[in-house]
Amino acid sequence: MSFFKKLKDKFTTTEKEHEVSDKYKAGLSKTRDSFSSKINNLVARYRSVDEDFFEDLEEILIQADVGVMTVMDLVEELKTEVKRQNIKDSADLKEVISEKLVEIYAGDDDTSENVNIQDDDLSVILFVGVNGVGKTTTIGKMAYQLKQQGKKVVLVAGDTFRAGAIEQLEVWGERVGVDVIKQAAGSDPAAVIYDGVKAAKSRGADVLLCDTAGRLQNKVNLMNELSKVKRVIEREIPGAPHEVLLVLDATTGQNALSQAKTFSASTNVTGIVLTKLDGTAKGGIVLAIRKELKIPVKYVGLGEQMNDLEKFDANAFVYGLFADMIEQE
Numbered sequence: 001m002s003f004f005k006k007l008k009d010k011f012t013t014t015e016k017e018h019e020v021s022d023k024y025k026a027g028l029s030k031t032r033d034s035f036s037s038k039i040n041n042l043v044a045r046y047r048s049v050d051e052d053f054f055e056d057l058e059e060i061l062i063q064a065d066v067g068v069m070t071v072m073d074l075v076e077e078l079k080t081e082v083k084r085q086n087i088k089d090s091a092d093l094k095e096v097i098s099e100k101l102v103e104i105y106a107g108d109d110d111t112s113e114n115v116n117i118q119d120d121d122l123s124v125i126l127f128v129g130v131n132g133v134g135k136t137t138t139i140g141k142m143a144y145q146l147k148q149q150g151k152k153v154v155l156v157a158g159d160t161f162r163a164g165a166i167e168q169l170e171v172w173g174e175r176v177g178v179d180v181i182k183q184a185a186g187s188d189p190a191a192v193i194y195d196g197v198k199a200a201k202s203r204g205a206d207v208l209l210c211d212t213a214g215r216l217q218n219k220v221n222l223m224n225e226l227s228k229v230k231r232v233i234e235r236e237i238p239g240a241p242h243e244v245l246l247v248l249d250a251t252t253g254q255n256a257l258s259q260a261k262t263f264s265a266s267t268n269v270t271g272i273v274l275t276k277l278d279g280t281a282k283g284g285i286v287l288a289i290r291k292e293l294k295i296p297v298k299y300v301g302l303g304e305q306m307n308d309l310e311k312f313d314a315n316a317f318v319y320g321l322f323a324d325m326i327e328q329e
C-alpha cells in the first residue's frame with residue numbers, strides 16, 4: 001500500500017484520529033501552503049530526478065527551516081532510495097519524501113514522546129523557556145487537557161520577575177478551573193515553587209505544573225535560578241521533576257535551536273513544546289530540533305485556544321504537511 005494511502009487510512013479510522021489530523025491540517029496550513037506548493041512546482045519543472053532536482057529540493061527544505069544538517073542527511077537518503085527503487089519520475093518522489101520525514105522524526109533512539117505522568121503519585125512538570133514563547137499559555141492548555149482526563153492539577157507561578165506573568169497564570173487558572181499558588185512579584189521563585197509542591201501534596205493533586213521566569217538580569221542568573229528551583233523540587237519529591245519541558249517558539253526559526261542549546265546545557269531538558277506552529281510557514285523546524293538536538297518534541301502548539309495543544313505525532317505532522325495530496329488518494 002502506498003504511504004499516502006496508509007496515512008489516509010490511519011487518520012480516517014476513528015473519530016479521535018480524524019480530529020487529530022484535522023488539528024494538524026489546520027495548524028500547519030501556512031507551512032503546507034508554502035512547502036507543498038514549492039514541492040509541486042519542483043516536480044512540475046523537473047520531470048526526471050537528477051542532480052539539479054536535488055539541489056532545488058535542498059533549497060526548499062532549507063527555506064522551510066528544516067536545518068542544513070538535517071537537509072543534507074535527508075537528501076542523501078533520498079538519493080539512495082531513488083537508486084534502490086529505481087525512481088525515474090519526480091512525481092513518485094513526493095511520497096518517498098514524506099515517508100523519510102516520518103523516519104527522521106522517529107529517529108534511531110528510544111527517546112519517548114510521552115510525558116512522564118505517574119499513575120498514583122504527584123507528578124511535577126517544570127516549564128522553562130525565554131519570555132514570550134508561550135510558556136504560560138502552554139501551561140494553561142496542558143492543565144485543561146489533564147483536567148479533561150480527570151486529573152487534579154495545581155499551577156504554581158514561579159515567574160516572579162514579571163508581575164504580569166503571575167496575573168496571566170491566574171487568568172488561565174480561572175479559565176480552566178484549577179488552583180494557582182502564588183506570592184507577590186519579586187519573591188524568591190524557589191520559595192514559591194516550594195509552596196506549590198507543599199500545596200499540591202496537601203491538596204492531593206495528581207500534577208503540579210510550574211511556571212518559571214524567562215528573563216532575569218542576565219543569563220547566568222536565570223540558569224542559576226532554574227537550578228535552584230529544580231533542587232527544591234528534588235528535595236521535596238525524590239525523582240521529581242518528572243519532566244523539564246523547554247518551550248520554544250516555532251516562529252523564531254533557527255534561533256529556537258540556539259535557545260535549546262543554552263537551556264539544555266544547564267538544565268536537564270527532557271522534552272520540547274514547540275508553540276505557534278500555526279503562525280509560521282517554516283514548520284520544518286520540528287525536524288531540525290529532533291535531528292540536531294536529540295530531544296523529543298512532546299507537544300506542539302497549533303493555535304491560541306485552550307484545546308490547541310497536541311501531542312507531537314510524526315505521522316499527523318506529515319499528514320498536515322501533505323494533506324492536499326494525501327486526500328486525493
Ligand SMILES: Nc1nc2c(ncn2[C@@H]2O[C@H](COP(=O)(O)OP(=O)(O)OP(=O)(O)O)[C@@H](O)[C@H]2O)c(=O)[nH]1
Nearest residue numbers: 131132133134135136137214275276301302303304
Ligand atoms: N498562534 C499561537 N499563539 C500562541 C501559541 N502559544 C502561545 N501563543 C501566544 O503567544 C503569546 C505569548 O504567550 P505567553 O504564554 O504569554 O508566553 P510566555 O512564554 O509565558 O511569556 P512570558 O509570560 O512573557 O514569559 C500569547 O499571545 C499567546 O496567545 C500557539 O501555539 N499558537
